[in-house]
Amino acid sequence: MRLTETGALLALISAYDNRNFNEETTAAWYDLLSPYTLAEAKHAVKKHYSETRDWLMPADVLRIIKTERRTRLAKVETIVPSRADMTDTAAELATTKALSKAIASGQLTPEQYGDYLRSDTPWSTYRRGILALKGAA
Incomplete structure (x- = not known):
């Protein structure tokens, strides 16, 4: 804030x-x-x-x-990045932290998290899509 x-x-x-x-x-x-x-x-x-x-x-x-x-x-048992974000340990840790923050704050629902995991899309790309959808709403 x-x-x-x-x-x-x-x-x-x-x-x-x-x-x-x-x-x-x-x-x-x-x-x-x-x-x-x-x-x-x-x-x-x-x-x-x-x-x-x-x-x-x-x-x-x-x-x-x-x-x-x-x-x-x-509501989310274990938070892990999708395969697209498992390029190296640093990227994996940074993505896990970003996902945890997004889920905790309500910016990413458990359903959206599941979609992200199945999509094999990098988190940064998936997040931009969510933000674009929220902006259009």
Whole structure:
């Protein structure tokens, strides 16, 4: 998540609980949430406020994101690259890490992961196709 996206997230939170944020608050939330996507964080905010009236803190957002990431990863037993990405050990490790991140964040569904494995297409090419489809939607 970028700093400007963190500002957008705080605007969403403000819409729910009417609090005010400043630049320092935005920077502090960004410091904790930057490894995650805006979509994940927005989902966590909406989930929080749909279940409770409690004041939302970064720890609440992180807890929801991490729980949902674990759930997504659990749906895929073992994450391995397709044959197309097994050119050398470094490429295989980098692809496995990228796949894990994509599955955890929800950018790659378990079904899409299965399609990727069967396609014998390099991950970078397959990912571009997914992003193009999402952009068209």
